[in-house]
Amino acid sequence: MKFGIVFFPTVGGTDGEPTPTQYYDDGLHLAELADELGYFQVKLVEHYFFDYGGYSPDPITFLAAVAARTRRLRVATGAVIPAFTHPVKLAGQLAMLDNISGGRLDVGFGRAFLPDEFAAFGIPLDESRARFEEGVEACVRLWTEDDLTWNGTFHQFGPVTMLPKPAQLPHPPVFVASTGNLDSCRIAGEQGRHLQLIASVATREKVQEALGVYRRAWADAGHPAGTERIDLTFPCFLDEDRETAYRQGEYVERKMSEKMASAVSAWATVKSDQYPGYDRMASAAIGNGAGIDERVKENKILAGTPDDVRAQLTEIADWYGDGITVGLSVHSGQLPRATVERALRLFAEHVAPAFADR
Template sequence: MKFGIVFFPTVGPSDKSAEVYFDEALRLVDLAEELGFEHVKIVEHYFFSYGGYSPDPVTFLAAAAGRTRRVRLGTSATIPAFQHPVKLAGKLAMLDNISHGRLDAAFGRAFLPDEFKAFGIPMDESRDRFVEGVDAIKRLWTEEDVVFDGTFHRFGPVTLLPRPVQQPHPPVFVTTARSAESCAEAGRAGHHLQTVPNVMSTEELQSRLSVYRAEWAASGRTPGTEQIHFSYPCVVAEDGEEARRKGRVDDDRNSAAIRDAVASWGTTRSDAYPGYEKLVEATKTSHFESKMEQNKLLIGSPDQVRSQLEQISQWFGDDITISLGVHSGHLSYEDAAATMRLMAEQVLPKLNGGRG
């Protein structure tokens, strides 16, 4: 298993200013580099405390690139539907050059109705826009004199500058939350996979990974070369009860943030998002204790979290990569730094295979 950190802010101006949050987050980037973590990622969302402090992952990752030399930099994820592919391909290629080839490019469809409304994009078009956008970006990275004639974008002939450092292009990840078909499509297309175990049962996730791995192999790619990344909120303290107290606070605030963000699903329906109207009720019945029982949160003493990770490895395989959500903004910088140090010094060295 490999380990990195992911930033998913769930704070707003009444909790902490964006200036302070990003100062803290960039100090944690420095610590990730120092402690040997594999990657740093950040999300893309808008308007709500649920991720709203991060409307442009590339801006944050460019700042992170300037103060690191080793750690990989990941979008988690950026949304092709909300940007012209020429613009997004160019921004990501610039980041790959600034970081000397350390970009992991993850793309997602988005799922919040208010975001689509603000951009004037119909939700029913999200899948088609996603597929077209990723295809256009990959062509812009790898071809010259690109002529693109899509449903939503037409351009060319153009040759993108700068060219990416990584050849033929940076690793491409698909971020999916619930869709089994999205996992299958990712495997067929040769895209790596990012997902959040918190939104489905262990059995559902095992089934989706089986489909993904089977499609990856069936497409002629070497089994085991695919990358699978999971994200987990994480709070570690020497005293397990202290970690649980802090983790409960963090989870309660995170749950409140997503409740506000998905509220418009109460009056929104889209054939592209079957069942998403149930999100409103699901966020009302999300409980800290049940998440802990199901290993949806990595919270406890170093030994307790190590046991959780060993169970996760048994469920999903020891070749996965874990992104640790260490700083949503509700706990202090010191709490987040302590979590990272305890993970690096007391948890990961005792896992079978270490950090990989």
């Protein structure tokens, strides 16, 4: 089992919240520390406009700065959105980042789900899956082929030869970001894509079902056994005092819900066959779940002392299988940098070593 850190900003610079400059500075410091402590990966989202992720409209820019300051830490998009960027541009940016990092890039691609983002880019929600699939395929082929002529539904170009080619050959590991949609997991497995899953938003049974569908599709398609990579993300709050960790978790998760409620509010009046059930997201964003005690009990949030979190991760490994990468969502901007730094040190020193052989 490997451990990474995940940055998902839920701040907007108001009411004493960090400015963008402060958020990025803290993030770069934490990434350097993670590299020093032996973490495997740092991952960053792509979102726009809202306090819910809006400090990260271009994860590639931030990850290039991380790559320049670190030696071992893999840099991961979690995820970039092909629907919002021409594939020639996106493939070129990612290839540059892979070279700048010395071949440490993991590329997560996602569909996006906020109606306001699609409206701003002039992209119909109902085209999201098709644009996602075309964008991913176009990027992979641009990385691996010369004189490519592309005649897609949404883009036509060529013949072109991408420069630079990625440092990793034939291309960086490609992940599909999913909240557990079974069709998305099945297609990812069939196509030999790796999987990024936000395990904290679903029940254990739903996550197990999604992973089962993905692993079966991977095997049935004839991809080499044991070569698939699965990244699972969980919020993490760690302190030597359990109550302190829980208070941090309650505060950060409440802020996350508030920020998310604003970002998804358009779903109250929007419907799309591509997003079944999302029209109920606005009403469910606040007060839609249990308190932190129950969410910790269900292993949707990692929180408590090092002993507590170690026990949670042992159960998670039993549930979902060894060999996964657990992404610790630690940098929302809602906690002081020193608090997050302390948690990262506690985890690296007192939790991670117990899973070195798993």
